[in-house]
Amino acid sequence: MASVTLAGINKRFDDVHVVHDLDLAVDDGELVVLVGPSGCGKSTTLRMVAGLEGITSGELRIGDRVVNDLSPRDRDIAMVFQSYALYPHMTVYENMAFGLRIRKMAASEIDSRVQEAAKLLGLSDLLQRRPKALSGGQRQRVAMGRAVVREPAVFLFDEPLSNLDAKLRVAMRLEVARLHKRLGATIMYVTHDQVEAMTLADRIAVMSLGVLQQCASPDEVYRRPTNTFVATFIGSPAMNLFPVTSTTAADGQVTMVGRGIQMTWTSGAEQAMPGELTVGVRPQDLQVVAESDADLHLRVDVLEPLGAETFVYGALEGGADGATGQRDAATQERCASPFIVRLPPDQSVRSGDLLHLKLALPHFFDTQGERLSQFDD
Ligand SMILES: Nc1ncnc2c1ncn2[C@@H]1O[C@H](COP(=O)(O)OP(=O)(O)OP(=O)(O)O)[C@@H](O)[C@H]1O
Ligand SMILES: [Mg+2]
Structure with missing residues (x-):
């Protein structure tokens, strides 16, 4: 596991300035939730950390290594998206093993990682099924399993639960909390869901129009919002x-x-x-x-x-x-x-x-x- 440090990060798409001077330090083992209105730059921020999007200016560190110019596969990061396309023709086991196979990992090591992750995520009995024979929540767990087997330094989650119905979301929310606790993982997690943000986060980072407004514990953000934006954004109604x-x-x-x-x-x-x-x-x-x-x-x-x-x-x-x-x-x-x-x-x-x-x-x-x-x- 490792810390993630964003120091003075800016992102421009041509003349559109999407992320402004973002300073955010995620500690080793910490779960930071990014929230904010649609279009405020949450996904762009995660994608810059993942290396899927270039950084216009500023410095990004994972651990104490500057990774601005490192390709995604060298950053030791696993990302789980809202749409978690699984390979339909592969079993659950193969879906989880696939990324490790391309990395030419030994079969015995792959097997032990897949079995371990399956146990952690309650998928042990489903390893031979194909995705179409799984419920939405089970598929989502396979998507997480694919990330877990990589044993990355950092997990990035971009609204991973928003395709699930209300009841499954609650179940999966507990799953993520458990995962975080068991793995001691460093996690950056984007969500629209206030309850997810309040319950999962060690700290919540509230963004508006590409600018970080406040980053503090859920309790602090709720009890002492730094401005009227955060005051009206956090808390429902x-x-x-x-x-x-x-x-x-x-x-x-x-x-x-x-x-x-x-x-x-x-x-x-x-x-x-x-x-x-x-x-x-x-x-x-x-x-x-x-x-x-x-x-x-x-x-x-x-x-x-x-x-x-x-x-x-x-x-x-x-x-x-x-x-x-x-x-x-x-x-x-x-x-x-x-x-x-x-x-x-x-x-x-x-x-x-x-x-x-x-x-x-x-x-x-x-x-x-x-x-x-x-x-x-
Ligand atoms: N490739 C691109 N070219 C130009 N503008 C882009 C590009 N990608 C994103 N943007 C713009 O950057 C802004 C931030 O987008 P981003 O996807 O980070 O928002 P978000 O906070 O994740 O929103 P949502 O909650 O809707 O997912 C938006 O205004 C978007 O239109
Ligand atoms: Mg987004």
């Missing part, structure tokens, strides 16, 4: 954002007002809060209270009863408009999304109601969308 104007009193009490908002906050920080800021709150950190205790007032539009919980969508309403300061366009747009509250299913709410809400665990961002971490608890 998304964090609510709303603009406020704040006034800090001599005793540190901060009053915040905005449309449908009148709240106070006791800041532990020495300095005053900026006059204009953006507040974030997750849907589950809101509670229905009496009007006199409320921080926010929400006019209910649509309800989504999901059994164990109900999502309530609406818009903040009442009071003066308050916040008028300029915010960056993206944050402004995020503030304009419907406001979402997660309520227990026994709470009786109807469309058209005005809900009075108290918030907990607020997140504070400046007008450019950057986290005001000095005001974290």
Whole structure:
């Protein structure tokens, strides 16, 4: 196993700048998950690490070896894609052995690796089957088996589970976690699935438009998102954002007002809060209270009863408009999304109601969308 270090990596396709100054260090044995919207450069990044795509500038190291100019087969890397074409005319055993045969490995060594990988992936009883006689999940495991037998320094996974149905995904997610634990493997893993990202990752790297926004533990990314992009990208349903104007009193009490908002906050920080800021709150950190205790007032539009919980969508309403300061366009747009509250299913709410809400665990961002971490608890 080995570490992977991307230092100042850029990728351009002609005049399209797809990956910008990417610095990312994956430790030996670490599983880093890359997430971000479609087209943000996740696959391109993996393909550069694999050597399937050239690097425009910057340095890529595997272990302490610079590999920018090394061909894919000399990088000691195995990649598993979403579409994992198996050879249909070969058995499971042959599919897994094939890559080792081309490398002219001794038959006895091939056999022991295939048997070992099959055991690890629960494929021992299926080695003589052909792919068409396997379920989707079993095929996916064979694709992983092909990577595992190589015993590479680094595994690269590009949405390996997205062809599977929901139930199989959960099963395979556990499989990947087990694989990571058993092999102590270094893994870079791309996914669209939030749950996959949160549950598998040692660290999550969040990308937007080819720029790394934050790379930290799932807990850190969730609890302290570095900006309004990460705040609304990680967590489902998304964090609510709303603009406020704040006034800090001599005793540190901060009053915040905005449309449908009148709240106070006791800041532990020495300095005053900026006059204009953006507040974030997750849907589950809101509670229905009496009007006199409320921080926010929400006019209910649509309800989504999901059994164990109900999502309530609406818009903040009442009071003066308050916040008028300029915010960056993206944050402004995020503030304009419907406001979402997660309520227990026994709470009786109807469309058209005005809900009075108290918030907990607020997140504070400046007008450019950057986290005001000095005001974290
Ligand atoms: N060969 C290419 N020539 C020009 N542009 C490309 C090429 N390959 C990728 N791109 C562009 O690079 C950007 C990043 O693509 P990439 O495939 O890395 O995105 P992604 O994050 O993996 O997205 P998805 O989640 O949809 O898989 C996209 O805008 C894409 O159109
Ligand atoms: Mg992709």
